Amino acid sequence: MTALAILAGTFFVLLLLGVPIVYSLIAACIVLLTSDGLMSAQLVMQRVYAGVDSFPLLAIPFFLLAGKLMEAGGITRRLIDFAFYLVGWIRGGLAHVAVLAATMFAGVSGSSVADTAAIGSTIIPRMKERSYPPAYAGSVVAAAGVIGSTIPPSIPLVLYGVISGVSIGGLFLGGIVPGILMCLGLMAYIYFSSAPGTEVGSEPEAGDRPGFGRVFVQSVPALLLPGIIVGGIRTGAFSATEAAAVAVAYAFLIGIAYRELKISRLPEILYRTARDTTLVMAIVGAASLVGYVLTIEQIPSSIAGWFADNVSSVLVLLLLINLLLLVAGCFLDGGSAIIVFTPVLLPVIKAFGIDPLFFGVLMSINLMIGTITPPVGLSLYVAGGIADVKIGRMMVAILPFLCVHLALLVALMLFPQLVTAIPDLVYNR
Amino acid sequence: MANQSTNLLPAWLASSESIVFTVLRSLLITILATMVVAVLAQVFSRYALDFSLTWSEELARICMICMVFLGAAVLSRDNEHLSVTTVIELFPPRLHHLCVAFAQIVGLYCTWYLAKGAWSALVREWAQVTPALQVPFGLIYSVIFVAVIFMILWLALNLLREVLIVLQFGKPDQHK
Numbered sequence: 001m002t003a004l005a006i007l008a009g010t011f012f013v014l015l016l017l018g019v020p021i022v023y024s025l026i027a028a029c030i031v032l033l034t035s036d037g038l039m040s041a042q043l044v045m046q047r048v049y050a051g052v053d054s055f056p057l058l059a060i061p062f063f064l065l066a067g068k069l070m071e072a073g074g075i076t077r078r079l080i081d082f083a084f085y086l087v088g089w090i091r092g093g094l095a096h097v098a099v100l101a102a103t104m105f106a107g108v109s110g111s112s113v114a115d116t117a118a119i120g121s122t123i124i125p126r127m128k129e130r131s132y133p134p135a136y137a138g139s140v141v142a143a144a145g146v147i148g149s150t151i152p153p154s155i156p157l158v159l160y161g162v163i164s165g166v167s168i169g170g171l172f173l174g175g176i177v178p179g180i181l182m183c184l185g186l187m188a189y190i191y192f193s194s195a196p197g198t199e200v201g202s203e204p205e206a207g208d209r210p211g212f213g214r215v216f217v218q219s220v221p222a223l224l225l226p227g228i229i230v231g232g233i234r235t236g237a238f239s240a241t242e243a244a245a246v247a248v249a250y251a252f253l254i255g256i257a258y259r260e261l262k263i264s265r266l267p268e269i270l271y272r273t274a275r276d277t278t279l280v281m282a283i284v285g286a287a288s289l290v291g292y293v294l295t296i297e298q299i300p301s302s303i304a305g306w307f308a309d310n311v312s313s314v315l316v317l318l319l320l321i322n323l324l325l326l327v328a329g330c331f332l333d334g335g336s337a338i339i340v341f342t343p344v345l346l347p348v349i350k351a352f353g354i355d356p357l358f359f360g361v362l363m364s365i366n367l368m369i370g371t372i373t374p375p376v377g378l379s380l381y382v383a384g385g386i387a388d389v390k391i392g393r394m395m396v397a398i399l400p401f402l403c404v405h406l407a408l409l410v411a412l413m414l415f416p417q418l419v420t421a422i423p424d425l426v427y428n429r
Numbered sequence: 430m431a432n433q434s435t436n437l438l439p440a441w442l443a444s445s446e447s448i449v450f451t452v453l454r455s456l457l458i459t460i461l462a463t464m465v466v467a468v469l470a471q472v473f474s475r476y477a478l479d480f481s482l483t484w485s486e487e488l489a490r491i492c493m494i495c496m497v498f499l500g501a502a503v504l505s506r507d508n509e510h511l512s513v514t515t516v517i518e519l520f521p522p523r524l525h526h527l528c529v530a531f532a533q534i535v536g537l538y539c540t541w542y543l544a545k546g547a548w549s550a551l552v553r554e555w556a557q558v559t560p561a562l563q564v565p566f567g568l569i570y571s572v573i574f575v576a577v578i579f580m581i582l583w584l585a586l587n588l589l590r591e592v593l594i595v596l597q598f599g600k601p602d603q604h605k
Contacts, residue, residue, distance in 0.1 A: 014535060015512075015513050016513060016516045017516070017517065017528050017531060017532070018512055018513065018514050018516065018517040018528045018529065018531075018532050019512065019531070019532040019535045019536075020508075020510030020511060020512040020532065020536070021510070021511045021512060021513075022501070022510050022511070023510070023532070023535050023536045023538075023539045024535070026539040026542075026543075027535050027538055027539050030538070030539065030542055040546075041542040041543070041545035041546035041549065042545075042546045042549045042550060043546070044542050044543065044546050045542075045543055045545075045546025045547050045549075045550055045573075046546065046550065048543065049494065049550075049573070052493060052494050052497045053490055053493070053494055054490070055486050055489065055490055057493070058464065058468065058489055058490070058493055061461060061464065061493070061496075062464075062465065062468070065461070065465065238472060241468060241489075242468055242471065242472050245465055245468035245469050245472065246469070246472060248465050248469075249465075249469055267458050270457070270458040270461045270462055271454055271457055271458050273461060274457035274458065274460070274461045274496055274500050275457070275500055275503065275504065275509075277461075277496065277497070277500065278496065278497050278500025278501055278503070278504055279504065279509075279510070279511055281493070281497040281500075282497060282500070282501045282504070282510065283511065285497065331513065333511055374515065375513055375515035375516070376511075376513050376515075378511075
């Protein structure tokens, strides 16, 4: 356990001193390996290389790119218009529109932060115009962003699938019901909290808009995409990576068909995608080194042993693990947490007979809640930036939405069928 | 934040730095586009031509590796790797800049080992080739090695910049 103390201690000290996550992870490993006399530069390089060298992980840049192309092709605006027709008339108005649009955009984007940025940049200014409190507007969008990586496609689920060996198609299917429940939960909270006379009480919005028929027809291509991805993977037509590449081509063609995607913007879109990919994948590489170091120090098995000795009920185990992950999610970004924790926790949950598919979806949702918790809540920063609200105020305003997500997490622990029903049905598991 | 104080550096350094950046940016764009085309070609060829490509997956994977290392260098340039700045933002400015400088030193510590590792892999596996495309592994490691060298250069530049900023705080009536 001293090994774990050195590793975790070095990592957290560096992290809190503002050292990038990727260097904090690598440096912690080098310090531990050096103290054990096992250090070799070649080994470090090789593990980082091996972490990045994976065909399934190529789905990550492709899903990111597809989301950016869809956005540049004007799909975000159309989805918001469509959501406006469906739910804009309900008490709570634009807040519902934001949640539903984020849910629909979730079928295009695989990342919570991307979802928050895409929907937020359009709807937060509009909400402020309609005198919603800016911190509230930002929080609604940041909370809805969590749905982005729950409904397929989902980058954290790709990462989990690659490490655990669970089918990515199955994991995607498992995210559907929790994603929809999240959307409904947030909308229910918005409805009850915007009662007449409350601060956020707001009239449904009216104005000049294109006809419903046109908006619906133009939204359909985006709404079909998750079906194409999941269907394509399920029928064996594509691997997850190929499905993601097809999504890129699809998004590109739609953008051209709408006459909104300018070819001259492509280099900038590609560059931004490459950078966003690197943000994730550099940490994936570093985390794969951590995974290796954990294994040679036999940390996963000693942790599994500890749980086996001290925990008897599956529910208590799930609660403990979820608390651990929630704390971890406050400091680590979700992707790195999945890579570091999956090899550690997988033996534990398997020993307790927990379905790895169910656990993957649960873990991914848990860690994506970390996008709205301080101090590393990326979505909180993104939405706060768009709404022009100080991060401290966002942290307060997000609390009720955080509770909605936590309630869902507990519900999933109590009723794993919410996750597993669809994959069971489709894959005849 | 690093670029706000570019004027602290001599002009020749700033201009050659920006040339390197432009080249890397174009490389990243090309590599990502190649990845997309390779995987789409794989799907197209399998369904339309009823023929499975052998090289597409390997090409895409090699591209990904190169993209991540070159991209990591670009991210080092502007201190854009994900980090937790909540704590150090509470510090007084001078201490804050010291922490940013410290982050560069930790980065240099890591990249030093990465460079050593990439170099020895380059030398050892120079002649080995990938199964489908027959690309020498040495070539892939060369790209990684060059990317890591750029990482080191940018980290060193940022370190220099932060140190200069910290030293300026020492002078009277500046940054008040």
